[in-house]
Amino acid sequence: ADPRRVDTAIRRLLLAHYVVLGFGGLPLLYMGDEIALLNDYSYADDPEHAGDNRWVHRPRMPWELVERREVPGTVEHRVWSALRHAVRVRSELVAMHAGVEPDLLEPVNSAVFAVQRRHPASTLVGLYNVTEHHQWWPRWAVPIEGELHDELRGGPAPGDVNGLRLGPYDALWLTAR
Secondary structure (H helix, E strand, C coil): CCHHHHHHHHHHHHHHHHHHHHHCCCCCCCCCHHHCCCCCHHHHHCCCCCCCHHHHHCCCCCHHHHHHHHCCCCHHHHHHHHHHHHHHHHHCCHHHCCCCCEEECCCCCCCEEEEEEEECCEEEEEEEECCCCCEEEEHHHCCCCCCEEECCCCEECCEECCEEEECCCCEEEEEEC
């Protein structure tokens, strides 16, 4: 497989998970999501399952792929590690509390899905670039005062005083520091 296409697929998959994790509610991972398990179309060969396409997402667990989550550089490791990190970060953010309602921000850049979660102790802004191109989000459109910190990266938000840079299929979870 072409490594660039694989990288793009991983970025898109992770972006979808980051949106779900950052929007609110109880995120749900189905068996195999944590290792980027592919669809299994062999269900159609089983007469008991052939008429029910839900089985495409219910394969037998390929334990050899599960073990690859421990091998740095593999698809399974990249997805497993990124999801574990995002879940850990989410669990430490008061603005991600289930009682905090998400609010959509004005779409100043239609390529970026933007949401805020306001808690009395902290506000989080999630920015999600849903395209294959680099995007820019103006600083004035982030309703947080102070220096911005990207919780997913664990460091300063990428960009400058004028705005934030998002790579293709990139996500930022912004707070003030």
